[in-house]
Amino acid sequence: MIQQLIEKIQKTKAPICVGLDPMLSYVPEHVKAKAFKEHGETLEGAAEAIWQFNKEIVDHTWDLIPSVKPQIAMYEQFGLPGLAVYKKTVDYCQEKGLVVIGDAKRGDIGSTSAAYATAHIGKVQVGENVFQGFGTDFLTVNPYFGTDGVKPFVEACNANDKGIFILVKTSNPSSGEFQDRLIDGRPLYEWVAEKVVEWGSSSMDGDYSNVGAVVGATYPEMSRILRGLMPHTYFLVPGYGAQGGTAEDLKPCFNEDGLGAIVNSSRGIIAAYRQEKYAKCGPEHFGEASRQAVLDMAADISRVL
Amino acid sequence: MIQQLIEKIQKTKAPICVGLDPMLSYVPEHVKAKAFKEHGETLEGAAEAIWQFNKEIVDHTWDLIPSVKPQIAMYEQFGLPGLAVYKKTVDYCQEKGLVVIGDAKRGDIGSTSAAYATAHIGKVQVGENVFQGFGTDFLTVNPYFGTDGVKPFVEACNANDKGIFILVKTSNPSSGEFQDRLIDGRPLYEWVAEKVVEWGSSSMDGDYSNVGAVVGATYPEMSRILRGLMPHTYFLVPGYGAQGGTAEDLKPCFNEDGLGAIVNSSRGIIAAYRQEKYAKCGPEHFGEASRQAVLDMAADISRVL
Numbered sequence: 001m002i003q004q005l006i007e008k009i010q011k012t013k014a015p016i017c018v019g020l021d022p023m024l025s026y027v028p029e030h031v032k033a034k035a036f037k038e039h040g041e042t043l044e045g046a047a048e049a050i051w052q053f054n055k056e057i058v059d060h061t062w063d064l065i066p067s068v069k070p071q072i073a074m075y076e077q078f079g080l081p082g083l084a085v086y087k088k089t090v091d092y093c094q095e096k097g098l099v100v101i102g103d104a105k106r107g108d109i110g111s112t113s114a115a116y117a118t119a120h121i122g123k124v125q126v127g128e129n130v131f132q133g134f135g136t137d138f139l140t141v142n143p144y145f146g147t148d149g150v151k152p153f154v155e156a157c158n159a160n161d162k163g164i165f166i167l168v169k170t171s172n173p174s175s176g177e178f179q180d181r182l183i184d185g186r187p188l189y190e191w192v193a194e195k196v197v198e199w200g201s202s203s204m205d206g207d208y209s210n211v212g213a214v215v216g217a218t219y220p221e222m223s224r225i226l227r228g229l230m231p232h233t234y235f236l237v238p239g240y241g242a243q244g245g246t247a248e249d250l251k252p253c254f255n256e257d258g259l260g261a262i263v264n265s266s267r268g269i270i271a272a273y274r275q276e277k278y279a280k281c282g283p284e285h286f287g288e289a290s291r292q293a294v295l296d297m298a299a300d301i302s303r304v305l
Numbered sequence: 306m307i308q309q310l311i312e313k314i315q316k317t318k319a320p321i322c323v324g325l326d327p328m329l330s331y332v333p334e335h336v337k338a339k340a341f342k343e344h345g346e347t348l349e350g351a352a353e354a355i356w357q358f359n360k361e362i363v364d365h366t367w368d369l370i371p372s373v374k375p376q377i378a379m380y381e382q383f384g385l386p387g388l389a390v391y392k393k394t395v396d397y398c399q400e401k402g403l404v405v406i407g408d409a410k411r412g413d414i415g416s417t418s419a420a421y422a423t424a425h426i427g428k429v430q431v432g433e434n435v436f437q438g439f440g441t442d443f444l445t446v447n448p449y450f451g452t453d454g455v456k457p458f459v460e461a462c463n464a465n466d467k468g469i470f471i472l473v474k475t476s477n478p479s480s481g482e483f484q485d486r487l488i489d490g491r492p493l494y495e496w497v498a499e500k501v502v503e504w505g506s507s508s509m510d511g512d513y514s515n516v517g518a519v520v521g522a523t524y525p526e527m528s529r530i531l532r533g534l535m536p537h538t539y540f541l542v543p544g545y546g547a548q549g550g551t552a553e554d555l556k557p558c559f560n561e562d563g564l565g566a567i568v569n570s571s572r573g574i575i576a577a578y579r580q581e582k583y584a585k586c587g588p589e590h591f592g593e594a595s596r597q598a599v600l601d602m603a604a605d606i607s608r609v610l
Contacts, residue, residue: 021417024431032432041432073417076424078431079438080392084385107447108410109477109543112326112378119381126329126383127337127346133384142412144449145475146482170450172414177451178496181488188483188493195482238414 001137001163002234003206005099006259008066014298015254015305017101017236018061018290019266020089021071022050026271028283031056047081050074053286054089057270058096060287064294067099069236069264090136101236102136105167110148117156121164138163140214140236143192150199154211157203163210163234166199168192168226171216171239189222193229200233208234208260215253217245217263224252227260235261240297241268247300258305269293306442306468307539308511310404311564313371319603320559320610322406322541323366323595324571325394326376327355331576333588336361352386355379358591359394362575363401365592366599372404374541374569395441406541407441410472415453422461426469443468445519445541448497455504459516462508468515468539471504473497473531476521476544494527498534505538513539513565520558522550522568529557532565540566545602546573552605563610574598 009015024032024046032049039045058068070093075086093100106116118124119133141153141164153164169179169189179189193213200211215226217239227235235253239245240263253261272278272293273286281289314320329337329351337354344350363373375398380391398405411421423429424438446458446469458469474484474494484494498518505516520531522544532540540558544550545568558566577583577598578591586594 023420036432041434043429043431043436043438046429046431071413071417071420073411073413073420073424077420077427077429077438079424079429079436080385080389082424082438083388087385105411105413105447106378108376108378109475109548112376115328115376115378115382119378119384119387122382124348124351124382124384126348126351127341129346131348131384133348133382133387142410142447142449144447144472144483145477146479146484148477148479149475167449170414170454172450172453174451174453177500178449178493179451181493181496183486183488183493188486188488191486192483243414 001161001205002208002210002212005066005262006206006208008099009262012064012066013302014065015262015301016065016294016298017067017069017262017264018057018065018269018294019069019071019264020054020057020270021074021266022053022270023074024049027053028273028286030284043078043081046078047085051085051088055092056287057290058093060291061294062096062098064291064298065098067101067262068093069101069103071103071266087134090134099138100136101138101140101165102134103140105140105142107142107145107149109145110152113149114152117153121162122156122160138165140164141166143167143195147195147199154199154203157210163212165212165214165236166196168196168213169215169219169222171218171243171245175216190225190229193226196233197230204232208232212236214238217249217253218243220249220252227252227255231255237261237263241265247304250301251304254305263301265297269297306462306466306510307513307515307517310371310567311511311513313404314567317369317371318607319370320567320606321370321599321603322372322374322567322569323362323370323574323599324374324376324569325359325362325575326379326571327358327575328379329354332358333578333591335589348383348386351383352390356390356393360397361592362595363398365596367401367403369596369599369603370403372406372567373398374406374408376408376571392439395439404443405441406443406445406470407439408445410445410447412447412450412454414450415457418454419457422458426467427461427465443470445469446471448472448500452500452504459504459508462515468517470517470519470541471501473501473518474520474524474527476523476548476550480521495530495534498531501538502535509537513537517541519543522554522558523548525554525557532557532560536560542566542568546570552609555606556609559610568606570602574602
């Protein structure tokens with residue numbers, strides 16, 4: 001699966017992932033008004049508004065990007081109708097040829113992780129039939145349980161040609177509280193990184209493993225060390241743009257071949273129309289603003305590679 | 306919310322939580338056959354089978370127990386129909402007067418954790434209206450992101466009189482891989498425990514905080530230390546029974562007042578009919594087997610308290 005992602009990155013020349021993390025407050029009034037008119041001010045109405053919002057953004061950006069990363073929390077908050085739109089978004093993006101990274105940060109004891117893996121990157125058997133629950137291409141995974149909580153995800157990768165990105169060093173301000181604590185002289189995130197390499201060693205797909213790592217853009221010095229520790233691990237890099245990470249900060253996430261990282265931007269792309277820079281598009285043409293923001297992001301990153 | 310749980314524990318004299326973690330393989334053939342006849346061998350058929358299975362178990366145990374803990378992964382694996390049954394199970398258990406602990410182990414950066422908190426223990430605003438996504442009473446939370454990833458859950462507890470249980474020391478075999486690593490001479494789980502106390506200090510509800518901890522039954526020596534570090538923190542204790550934890554192992558999880566912990570059993574209760582001990586019930590009376598298993602578990606635990 002990582003090869004598929006790399007090919008799309010090379011084709012688009014954009015190591016970019018658009019974070020489809022729609023807050024209702026990001027959705028322009030005219031989109032909300034239409035959805036509420038049809039479904040009322042209900043969970044279904046909110047879900048429909050988000051769906052129309054996503055669709056417009058995908059329709060305006062799919063030819064420029066290799067992948068999207070819907071954050072499932074933003075859909076879960078609207079309950080079942082929200083999750084139905086998560087699934088609809090996943091399906092639609094795959095129809096458009098995009099690699100879909102389900103951002104769900106799942107992780108639990110082995111038997112439960114196996115169920116999550118089945119749900120998101122696996123298949124479930126019902127009698128004689130086989131189904132996909134959500135069917136994303138990649139899933140983000142939390143490592144706190146250790147090997148037996150991660151292994152079912154790796155097995156699902158191997159069985160279904162899928163991929164995962166395991167949290168190593170996250171982009172948020174307090175990520176250091178536990179992740180940076182020193183164990184035998186080295187921060188926890190380095191120990192996690194070494195395990196990620198070990199877990200991914202049986203999942204090579206070309207030069208890289210299907211088992212990747214989440215490494216925040218906001219801590220470039222740490223990215224540099226992690227890049228060295230994990231030469232064959234693809235990085236999913238959150239934190240660029242709205243969270244404060246700059247293009248310069250991204251540089252150490254990449255290998256010398258210009259590969260090795262895919263950079264996510266959520267708010268910076270999907271709510272671009274609200275930035276002064278793209279205000280000329282107006283809320284009616286929010287998709288166009290997102291397209292322009294993708295082009296600007298790709299140019300910004302290619303500047304440092 | 307923790308007071309409500311404590312009152313129910315005192316009333317039932319059973320510090321027990323039934324883990325509603327239905328694998329399709331646990332569901333007796335006659336239940337599956339009926340569901341598949343109505344809905345085919347589909348995700349809907351699987352979901353219906355699980356719903357009938359859950360309902361029978363709840364109907365046979367609700368008067369003996371204070372709470373249930375549905376593990377959302379087991380529902381997610383059946384996609385949207387599975388999650389609809391998760392919601393249906395939550396609602397049904399609450400109608401029966403049970404405290405519902407949503408076992409979802411969510412956690413992310415602040416804005417995303419806020420969306421998860423809204424989804425599971427909060428309310429979402431849509432225009433003039435307010436809705437609950439899943440509406441459980443408690444939620445389990447993963448601490449890997451540190452304070453800003455946990456705070457939105459604590460705020461949701463305070464705003465809605467709900468509770469959370471934060472992973473401290475999990476019950477699985479490889480939990481020690483990261484959790485037991487020494488930082489300044491003390492294992493990571495102790496550092497997490499201290500943070501849990503800090504995070505929960507503004508959420509007191511009687512003698513205990515609405516911010517609890519997950520502490521596995523399988524490591525009693527560690528439970529003893531954690532009990533000392535977190536005197537006002539309620540423990541959700543997985544790992545009893547099928548995972549290997551015994552009643553003796555549970556003892557250090559409790560305070561001297563006999564409170565302070567609620568013990569989960571999943572397979573041991575919901576698949577009791579498959580144990581030799583309860584075989585006389587037969588698959589037709591699997592609910593009766595679960596009832597007997599609850600009574601036996603309560604007796605086993607009260608023996609050591």
